[in-house]
Amino acid sequence: MEHLINKKVKNIEISGIRKFSNMVAGKEGMISLTIGQPDFPTPLHIKEAAKTSIDENFTSYTHNAGELELRKAASQFVHNKYNLSYDPSNEVLVTVGASEAIDVTFRTILDKGVEVILPGPVYPGYEPIIRLCDAIPVYADIRDTSFRFTADVIKKYITEKTRCIVLPYPSNPTGVSLSKEELMEIAALIKGKDIFILADEIYSELLYDQKHVSIAEFLCEQTIVINGLSKSHSMTGWRIGLLFAPAYLSQQIIKVHQYNVTCASSVSQRAALEALTVGINDAEPMRDDYRMRREYVYNRLTSIGLDVVMPDGAFYFFIKVPTTKLNSFDFCLDLVDKVNLAVVPGSAFSALGEGYFRISFAYSMETLEEACNRLEKYMTTYMN
CATH class of the missing domain: 3.90.1150.10 (Aspartate Aminotransferase, domain 1)
Structure with missing residues (x-):
């Protein structure tokens, strides 16, 4: 068959x-x-928090969006680190890793035939989901800009079908990031257009010579920020992702998330709470x-x-x-x-x-x- x-x-x-x-x-x-x-x-204190949650029988479903206490901690984390402001009650979503956050975002914002601009080369996890949504991946060549996905590069690929631009930085596979000035130029290019930015910032805490800046600081209403604890806290197997988006958007994304996974693991959520508070650094x-x-x-x-x-x-x-x-x-x-x-x-x-x-x-x-x-x-x- x-x-x-x-x-x-x-x-x-x-x-x-x-x-x-x-x-x-x-x-x-x-x-x-x-x-x-x-x-x-x-880190040991995170593992101990997970053990305690099991001993306390914190093993049931949580709110679909994740425990409110965790969402508050996540909101505070990105505010302290990246100057972002999100309401934990309706603009923060705890997902099963950043991968699920990417999946539910694309399934919420993409329609058949629309285009998604990606830097090329890029992490291979985006294109399959885009194609499953009947959308079209469009690769922007960044080989001649030392792998920098700048506004000058992006504008060459925008068409009337463009629905989303994926902005992964620091990048997998190149490790290249973007400066505040470069992000402001991209924000100015996209502002007011019917185009979303999916900012995959999973490596935001692993930047070596500069402080990470999120494009959401300049273009919040059009941006979905994807982050998580896999890289920052060495928690790949715990599968905790974090999605930040304005309420008009996050409240649609949560519908897809609910029917996809119901909620992230309760035990992992307690570990994540410890990571974002006691383990903030x-x-x-x-x-x-x-x-x-x-x-x-x-x-x-x-x-x-x-x-x-x-x-x-x-x-x-x-x-x-x-x-x-x-x-x-x-x-x-x-x-x-x-x-x-x-x-x-x-x-x-x-x-x-x-x-x-x-x-x-x-x-x-x-x-x-x-x-x-x-x-x-x-x-x-x-x-x-």
Whole structure:
């Protein structure tokens, strides 16, 4: 009965990141820099809060939008950190990870045939949902702007069908972010148009040389801010996302969320409350460690002649493939074969990622040192 399966679902590809990671998993002696997951444990006080919630039988459904106390804490968090103001009673939604927040947002604002502008290269999790909504992804080429998704780039792709612009910063896979001035220019370009901004700010607490600024500070009525605790508090498996949007919009999004998941895990919500209050600055020591790793890896990459843009945030380098003889997928397979090093082909991040590969530096310094040694061996042995 396979012919009865929804054709849009059948046409979706498994994420290229996971596909490549799964392909090399279990290979003896392999070093993998493929997965973008913090290598720190969830802070102890957060885990203890979750244990307490279980002991206190806080294991039932919560409000569809999430516990009010948690929504208040989330509202206070983005106010303290990013100068944003959202009413916790009707403008904050707790979701099952940032991924669900993206899903329910697109299903709320997209109609058949409308267009969504994405920077390319970009995280592969947006396009499948856009297509499931019968909308059209439009990739804006940011390769010639050092991966900066600026107003000058965006305006070239706006048409009468544009419904949404996805603004992910700091970016996966490039680590590039946007300055306050660049965000103000984008806000000025979009203000008053029938266009939403989906600002995916999941890496907002992992910015190394500047303070994160949200475009919602300048364009609140047209912006949906997506955030969460996976990266900032090393809570990927807890699946807590946060969605902030003006009430006219959030009160429609919650309908989709309600019928999708009912509510986020009650135990995870209690852990999230601890993270956003007692652990409001938990990201700082992790960020300091990532910063040192970034400097080390950047110096190693450039010393062996690789072409790479220094990331502003997140924990990725997006590196130009050092040969024209191999496409990005075959180059990454060659790294696996020759030096037992797994990285992610740039083609996983749209066609505009072809010719690049991504490495994650969310690994121990020991692992990163050995990975760089293997990459250097590959460059000196097989590229000369």
